[in-house]
Amino acid sequence: MVDVVVIGAGQAGLSAAYHLRRRGFAPYEGFVVLDADPAPGGAWAHRSPSLRMATVHGFHDLPDFELPAPDPAAPAREVVPGYFAAYEAKHALPVVRPVRVRAVRPLPDGRLLVDTDAGQWSARALINATGTWTRPFLPHYPGRFAGRQLHYADYRGPEEFAGQRVVVVGGGASAVQVLSEVAAVAGTVWVTRRPPVYHDGPFTEEFGRAVVAQVEERVRLGLPVRSVVSVTGLGPSVAYRRAQELGALERRPMFDRLTEHGVAWGEHEERVDAVVWATGFRPEITHLAPLGLRGPGGGIRMDGTRAAADPRIHLVGYGPSASTIGANRAGRAAVNGIVGLLGEPAMAVR
CATH class of the missing domain: 3.50.50.60 (FAD/NAD(P)-binding domain)
Incomplete structure (x- = not known):
């Protein structure tokens, strides 16, 4: 039994975990991070060995820990998981792995039941940071190819x-x-x-804000998510x-x-x-189905990081926050929202 369960230990989940700890939630007692992978790295650990740091399509440091300047020729699937592992250790984050979440269900007492292949957790709030890598999208086209x-x-x-x-x-x-x-x-x-x-011009801060606003409008209306990259x-x-x-x-x-x-x-x-x-991915949110968050538009209507239908549920790394810099900001915003809902934890240091 904890205050907050975070699902996923990629960029968004680690950012949320950092801010939970910073706001005074005790590791393992106040919050826990459940990660399906056997080791740190999130989706980065599964990327092609040929993806080098020089060709990574943007990366932003996690809060309060800068990524040491990597060799541009180093495989991203080695550099980033190593960085995530060091981050978990530096901030003593309570990551439990490998744990695969099967479903999240509402309980009669107002809490949430997180059912996994490693047991059950009960929480007052949930931060979902499962990303998209486990749901590759394959469109259907007529015909059959033998290759x-x-x-x-x-x-x-x-x-x-x-x-x-x-x-x-x-x-x-x-x-x-x-x-x-x-x-x-x-x-x-x-x-x-x-x-x-x-996009021929520079990726300025103003351009970035305009891009995020386009994606944000879709999730605010409960429409299926478009990636940030699809708009840039x-x-x-x-x-x-x-x-x-x-x-x-x-x-x-x-x-x-x-x-x-x-x-x-x-x-x-x-x-x-x-x-x-190379047709993209869909958000991995099937385990949230028992909560009934999806609206008639096919997506989850959002208010910032919060699911509009349930203030206990925050989605980070979803929609406008599905980028490394967006995930950092979303982690902080989600924790602020949860503190607003639950109040400051008892052990919070002023």
Whole structure:
């Protein structure tokens, strides 16, 4: 029995845990962080070994602990999990792992029951920071392809595609990363459902606020979430410049169907060996279904980080906070909201 359960120990969950501790919630007694992975790192631990720190699409330090300047050639899946592990240790955060949450249910006494594969926790409030990595989105297209298909979540680098012809589907940073690597060893075809959005100017603070406002409006209305990256557009990143140099950014419209040996637009068929679906992710919130938070629009209507239908529930790393800097701010905002609801913990130091 605790005051607050945090689900997920990625950037958003660790930020929330830091602010809970800072506001006086006692580790393990006042709050606990439940993480499904066996080790620190969140989604970063599952990224492709080929993703280097030089090509990471933005990263922001966690509060009160700066990421030491990494080697640009170092794999992100090693650097960031190492940083998260050091962060958990530095702030003595009460992370329990591996714990997979099955469901969160309301209890008659007004508390929340968090049911997991490692037992049950009872809490007065919940911060959900489960992110999206475990829910890759694969769109359905007619036809059947005999070659290999994989989602970006399962991409492990360009070597396995050497000498092949590969279709890369998607108009975001993930697709550009794949193109920037695979096009060096294979023939590539880039297809997107809509024309890619490009952002030529600098990513200023004003631009960032405008982007977040667009995503925030959707969650405030209870509509399905759009990622922050989908609104920012493609900028002049290291991966983008590399893909451009390789001639891999000649975009084609989305194909009509899959065929046995490739993809087709009308009567024209392109024979390929593999299709990489860099088509994004959906929020992992299925365990919250018993709370009845989803509205008629298909999403969860939000007021800041708080679920509008239940002030005990905060979602961080969701919608406008689904970026490393947004996750930090959301962690602080969620804790402020919970303190406003529950009051200052008894052990809070003034």
